[in-house]
Amino acid sequence: MSLMPTDFRDGKTFPRRGREPIGDALWLLRAADKGRAAAAGTIYDYIYPCPMDKGMIARWRISVDEFDAALRAHPTDELLHAWFTQRVRPEDVRAANEWLLNERAENLDRQDAEEVVAAERR
Numbered sequence: 821m822s823l824m825p826t827d828f829r830d831g832k833t834f835p836r837r838g839r840e841p842i843g844d845a846l847w848l849l850r851a852a853d854k855g856r857a858a859a860a861g862t863i864y865d866y867i868y869p870c871p872m873d874k875g876m877i878a879r880w881r882i883s884v885d886e887f888d889a890a891l892r893a894h895p896t897d898e899l900l901h902a903w904f905t906q907r908v909r910p911e912d913v914r915a916a917n918e919w920l921l922n923e924r925a926e927n928l929d930r931q932d933a934e935e936v937v938a939a940e941r942r
Contacts, residue, residue, distance in 0.1 A: 879916035
């Protein structure tokens with residue numbers, strides 16, 4: 821069962837990439853990392869829910885409150901993904917992914933440049 825670090829206060833640990841999928845869903849792991857960190861008080865200078873989180877969550881046709889409740893109830897990636905696949909329709913996952921990759925590619929590229937490159941330098 822996968823649990824990612826959700827303490828970003830060291831400035832060297834980052835949420836997972838928005839392009840990293842779990843099943844067919846993009847952004848889910850990043851939103852989960854940030855949501856769990858926000859709940860734990862270890863989010864540092866990240867924002868949750870940020871506009872990208874809100875955009876994906878809205879396209880999944882769930883609310884931020886519902887997503888937060890799912891994070892509390894499903895503490896691992898596998899459990900969260902199982903909930904997600906039962907709750908979110910495949911066509912909404914596809915629509916969210918398309919929005920992310922087509923409308924927000926510049927944001928994804930910037931995050932990769934800031935986070936992935938920094939992690940690779942260590």
